[in-house]
Amino acid sequence: MSEAFNSNEAPEPVGLYPHSRKVGNLLFLSGVGPREKGTKKIPGVELSENGEIISYDIAEQCHSVFKNVRLILEASGSSWDKLIDVTVFLTNMKDDFPTYNKIYAEYFKDNQPCRTTVEISSLPTPIAIELKCIATI
Incomplete structure (x- = not known):
């Protein structure tokens, strides 16, 4: 059996x-x-x-996506320190990886889940980063 959760604080799917x-x-x-x-x-x-990206700040997006992950974890009965696996999708590995990696290290200095980071050509909305996570409860 499985149970689905939605956070009242995180952005809607x-x-x-x-x-x-x-x-x-x-x-x-x-x-x-x-x-x-x-x-x-x-x-x-x-x-x-027309919805095309003119410019973006990967640091601001990183802080926001980590906040959203935390909100979902907490609404689902878990927490940041219970993350065990994180897959990160970046749309511009060459330019964004150094900034993302530095910010990631700040958020995960106490808990170090397994991590995979991949570059993809685009995401469904005009964003530069998306996370897919697994945690324990």
Whole structure:
């Protein structure tokens, strides 16, 4: 059996899926981006009138996505220190990895889950980073 969870504090999913799903003592998070709840605003992103990215600040997006992950973990009965695996999707590894890696180290200095970071060509919304996480409960 599994149980789905949604946070009242994190941004709404952009499709038909829950924020997380508990199976046994594991919690699987759906992909989490840096959007703000209740808006289409993406911290650190400037968009043109037709929705194209004009500029973005990867540091601001990192802080926002880590905040959103924490909100989902806590709403689902887990916590930051119980993360065991993190997959990170970046749309610009060459330029963004050094900044992302530095900020990641600040957030994960006390808890060091397994991590995979991959570059992808795009994400469903105009963001530069998304996290897929597994935690214990």
